[in-house]
Amino acid sequence: MNxxxxxxxxxxxxxxxxIAFAVVLALMALLLAIPLTHNGYIELVFRNILMYAAxxxxxNLIGGYTGYVSFGNVAFFGIGAYCSAILATHGVDxxxxxxxxxxxxxxVFAAIVGFPVLRLKGHYFAIATLGVALAxxxxxxxxxxxxxxxxxxxHQVDEAHFSIYYYxxxxxxxGSMLGTYFIARSKLGYAFVAIRxxxxxxxxxxxxxxxxxxxxxxxxxxxAGAAGAVFAPANGFIDPxxxxxxxxxxFPIAMTILGGIGTVAGPFIGALLLAGANxxxxxxxxxxxxxxxxxxxxxxxxxxxxxxxxLFGLRGGARAWLKSLSVYKA
Amino acid sequence: MNATANALVIExxxxxxxxxxxxxxxxxxxxxxxxxxxxGSNGAGKSTLLGAVSGxxxxxxxxxxxxxxxxxxxxxxxxxxxxxxxxxxGRRLFGSLSVEDNLRMGAYLxxxxxxxxxxxxxxxxLPRLRERYDYLAGRLSGGEQQQVAIGRALMARPKMLLxxxxxxxxxxxxxxxxxxxxxxxxxxxxxxxxxxxDVQTALEVSSRAYVLETGRVTxxxxxxxxxxxxxxxxxxxxx
Numbered sequence: 001m002n003x004x005x006x007x008x009x010x011x012x013x014x015x016x017x018x019i020a021f022a023v024v025l026a027l028m029a030l031l032l033a034i035p036l037t038h039n040g041y042i043e044l045v046f047r048n049i050l051m052y053a054a055x056x057x058x059x060n061l062i063g064g065y066t067g068y069v070s071f072g073n074v075a076f077f078g079i080g081a082y083c084s085a086i087l088a089t090h091g092v093d094x095x096x097x098x099x100x101x102x103x104x105x106x107x108v109f110a111a112i113v114g115f116p117v118l119r120l121k122g123h124y125f126a127i128a129t130l131g132v133a134l135a136x137x138x139x140x141x142x143x144x145x146x147x148x149x150x151x152x153x154x155h156q157v158d159e160a161h162f163s164i165y166y167y168x169x170x171x172x173x174x175g176s177m178l179g180t181y182f183i184a185r186s187k188l189g190y191a192f193v194a195i196r197x198x199x200x201x202x203x204x205x206x207x208x209x210x211x212x213x214x215x216x217x218x219x220x221x222x223x224a225g226a227a228g229a230v231f232a233p234a235n236g237f238i239d240p241x242x243x244x245x246x247x248x249x250x251f252p253i254a255m256t257i258l259g260g261i262g263t264v265a266g267p268f269i270g271a272l273l274l275a276g277a278n279x280x281x282x283x284x285x286x287x288x289x290x291x292x293x294x295x296x297x298x299x300x301x302x303x304x305x306x307x308x309x310x311l312f313g314l315r316g317g318a319r320a321w322l323k324s325l326s327v328y329k330a
Numbered sequence: 331m332n333a334t335a336n337a338l339v340i341e342x343x344x345x346x347x348x349x350x351x352x353x354x355x356x357x358x359x360x361x362x363x364x365x366x367x368x369x370g371s372n373g374a375g376k377s378t379l380l381g382a383v384s385g386x387x388x389x390x391x392x393x394x395x396x397x398x399x400x401x402x403x404x405x406x407x408x409x410x411x412x413x414x415x416x417x418x419x420g421r422r423l424f425g426s427l428s429v430e431d432n433l434r435m436g437a438y439l440x441x442x443x444x445x446x447x448x449x450x451x452x453x454x455x456l457p458r459l460r461e462r463y464d465y466l467a468g469r470l471s472g473g474e475q476q477q478v479a480i481g482r483a484l485m486a487r488p489k490m491l492l493x494x495x496x497x498x499x500x501x502x503x504x505x506x507x508x509x510x511x512x513x514x515x516x517x518x519x520x521x522x523x524x525x526x527x528d529v530q531t532a533l534e535v536s537s538r539a540y541v542l543e544t545g546r547v548t549x550x551x552x553x554x555x556x557x558x559x560x561x562x563x564x565x566x567x568x569x
Contacts, residue, residue, distance in 0.1 A: 014427075187438065194424055194435060201422035203386050204415070205486065206407030206439045 014065075014193055015184040016263030020312040024265040027272070028174060035163035047166045047234065049275045050173040051227045055252035056259070056267030057176035058223030063253065064262035065189060066216040067196025068118065072129030074249035075136040076106040076221040080228025081243045082140060085152040088233065093155060095168050098229040106225025110218040118213045137244040151239025154232055165234035172230055173268070176223040181264045183219070192216050193262070224252075251275070258300050260309030269308050335362030335521060336397030338383070338414065338490050343392035343402075345382045352378045354545045355392065360490065365512070365522045367536035367553060369529045369566065375545040376525040377419055380492045384416045385409045396490065411439055413489035419498065419525075421479040425468025429459055432467045432478050436485025445485070452481045455514055473504035480511065490521045497528045509535050529566035533557045541566075 015021060034046045055077055063069050080102035087098055117128045141149050157164055183189045191212040194202040199209050232238045251274065252267075259270025277296060281289035303325070304310060314320055338360040346352040352375045360366045370376050381387030383394050385406040394401040396414055404412075415436075424432050433452065437445045453460045456477045462470055467478055476496060483491060493512075497505040505528070512535060516522055526532035533539055533553040541549035541562065549561065556562050 190431075190435060190438070193427065194438075197424035197426060198422045200386075200418055201424065203406050204384055204410075204418050204422070205436060205482070206410035208405065208407060 014189050014262070015181055016260060016265055016309055017312040020260075020263070020265035020269070020309045021181070023312070024177070024268045027268070028170075028177070031170060032167075035166050039163075043163065043166055045275070045279050047169050049271050050166075050169040051231055052251050052255055052275050053173045053268045053271035054169070054176040054227040055224050055248065056255040056271050057173075057180050058220035058227075059252045060180065060256045060262065060267045061183070061192070061216045061220040061223075062213075064256055064266070065184070065192040065196065066213055068121075068213060068217070069126050069253075070129040070217070070220075071126050071249060071253075072117075072131075072133040073220065073224050073252065074244050075133040076110060076224035077228040077231070077248055078136060078140065078240075078243040079106050079109055080225030081232040081238050082146055082152075082228075083225070084229045084232035085146070085154055085238055088154040089152060095164065095230065095233065098233065099168070099172065099226050102225040102229030103222040106221040106228075107218050110221030111214055114214045114217045118210070118217060133244065133249060137240050140243075141240040147239065149240060151237055151242070153237045154235075156233060156236045165230060168230045169227070169234070172223075172226045175226070177264065177268060179219065179223070180267075184264055188212070188215065196262075254297060258297065258304075258307060260307030263307070263309045265312075266307050266309045273308065335489055335519065336399075336413075337361050338521070338523065339395045340379070340383065341393050341395070343379070343382060343394065344390040345378055345387055346390065347378075347387070351390070352545050353382065356542070356545070356547055357392075358540050358547065358550075360521050360523050362521055363516075363519065364538065365516055365524065365536045367532035367539040368523060368525045368542055369527075369532050369539055370542035371566070372527065373544075374542040376542055377494055378545075379542070380416055380494050380523075380525055383409070383414060383492060407439055410486050413487065414492065415483045415486045415488035415490070416492040417479050417483045417494060417496065419494040421472075421475045423467040423475055423478055423482075426466055428464050429462050429467055429470070429478055430464065433459070433481050433485050436482035438486075440485075440487065448485060448487065452484050455484075456481050456511065472500050473507065476500065476504075476508060477511070480508075480515075484515065484520075488520055490523070491515065493522065493524045495525060495527060497526060497531055505531060529562070530557075533562075 031046060031050070035043050055073065058076065059070060059073050083102040083105050084098040087101060113132055117125065117132060120128050140146050146152065191202070191207050194205070194207050195209050195212055202209055228243070235242070255270030255274045256267045257270070258274060259268065260266025278293055281292050285292060340356060340358040342355045342357055344351060344353055344355060356379060358368070368376055368379065378387055382389050383401060385401070385404050385408070389402045396412055399412055401409055401412065401414065424435060427435070433449060434445070458474055459477055459481055462474055467475065470478065496508055509531065512522060524532055524536065533556055536553045539550065539553045539556050540547050541556070549556065549559070
């Protein structure tokens with residue numbers, strides 16, 4: 001499980017391109033400076049990018065590395081957000097406690113739900129996970145103790161300290177990224193990839209698909225839960241429609257795929273590009289921004305089917321790129 | 331690769347999927363150091379039998395023992411750790427991983443420090459794989475892929491190798507190469523159970539064989555004898 005045993009059997013790691021990862025770490029360091037130079041709107045935009053990045057990392061473990069395409073990860077984000085709200089309404093005012101409880105509850109919920117759901121494959125798994133997300137949304141919307149459809153307000157820190165939410169989200173994103181990195185360098189990561197590549201082959205080598213699928217799904221749930229735990233107080237108010245928004249479900253998936261599925265750098269690069277572009281397009285095209293946004297996604301998928309991270313490993317310039325496109329379609 | 335050898339004993343094994351019974355009271359033995367063939371047509375239950383030994387298919391009744399250890403009901407990882415390793419039908423490689431990583435994945439459950447040494451031995455036995463070391467396994471030819479699948483299983487340090495349809499979809503010249511490889515593996519002390527549709531090949535490389543028909547063993551004996559058996563000739567050899 002740890003890098004030492006990994007080294008013993010000589011596996012090199014499946015982290016993706018090392019340059020891309022270095023670039024992402026450098027960008028993360030730069031993002032640390034955002035609250036010092038920009039308040040308000042820009043800080044909010046980048047906090048959202050970090051939030052989506054953490055969720056994308058969570059999705060990448062099960063959808064990218066393990067190959068089980070989930071449409072239910074927003075449930076963990078929402079559970080995390082509601083954990084914060086419950087603690088807040090009981091007078092607890094500690095971000096660290098919010099995050100720890102959210103991660104614990106998300107993990108327990110994921111393990112319990114994962115046991116039946118992860119027995120399914122392909123389309124059936126995708127539909128079942130979507131069902132889980134919808135069910136959690138509806139249950140919370142009908143629980144008066146959780147504010148029902150009316151939602152819950154959370155106490156926020158005063159304006160002078162507001163950037164604490166930004167830094168907390170930065171830590172959640174960094175933790176998700178480094179967690180992914182260390183998993184991808186461990187035997188655990190190889191178990192995930194073995195399941196994605198060929199579940200039967202994994203089984204005959206003694207890799208228990210059931211066990212490792214639940215591990216991937218549960219760790220991913222903790223990442224999304226932690227992001228939700230910081231989102232709730234940062235936003236100051238949550239209700240089912242904000243917390244379980246379709247964007248929160250689909251964006252992390254799109255970001256991972258555009259950035260580079262099953263890589264350590266991909267989810268962050270995808271989040272930065274997609275959330276950033278979404279923000280810019282909304283500014284310049286108030287009404288038609290979704291049109292351009294959609295077109296952008298289609299173009300990237302067509303021209304860079306393996307994600308942006310793949311560009312870092314490209315040798316031979318435009319010709320190699322065009323050749324790869326024809327190979328890919330063949 | 332060699333270690334204390336044991337006999338693989340399958341006794342009155344019944345197994346299937348859901349409500350469908352595939353195997354009916356199948357008994358079969360592989361003695362230490364033997365190459366045994368299990369032959370039969372499509373759908374006879376050959377792969378199900380290997381699945382039951384490997385712990386992938388649930389056994390209904392009867393049992394599988396390896397030496398004194400009971401295998402039936404064990405999780406697949408325990409079966410692999412006991413030294414019984416399967417080369418699955420259709421290669422089942424990890425297509426987007428390199429040949430090296432595919433081979434090393436075979437050692438997933440190992441905790442000893444001799445993995446690199448074993449890898450070197452396997453590459454010496456399968457030199458083609460050294461040439462293809464950094465290639466993605468999915469990009470290799472069928473024969474090369476089968477070599478990766480065999481090499482990957484060897485990385486688990488098997489004492490008993492179960493090989494499912496090794497010759498499937500391969501040109502005769504490639505099958506001959508693989509048979510030479512099997513002989514080399516056998517020479518290191520590994521017992522082998524091969525499951526084949528290619529009856530001629532299977533009977534030529536094995537010392538004993540079993541014929542499986544619709545889930546039941548209908549015939550067994552020394553391979554040379556089965557090659558001359560009129561029933562086998564008529565049903566499987568087309569002569």
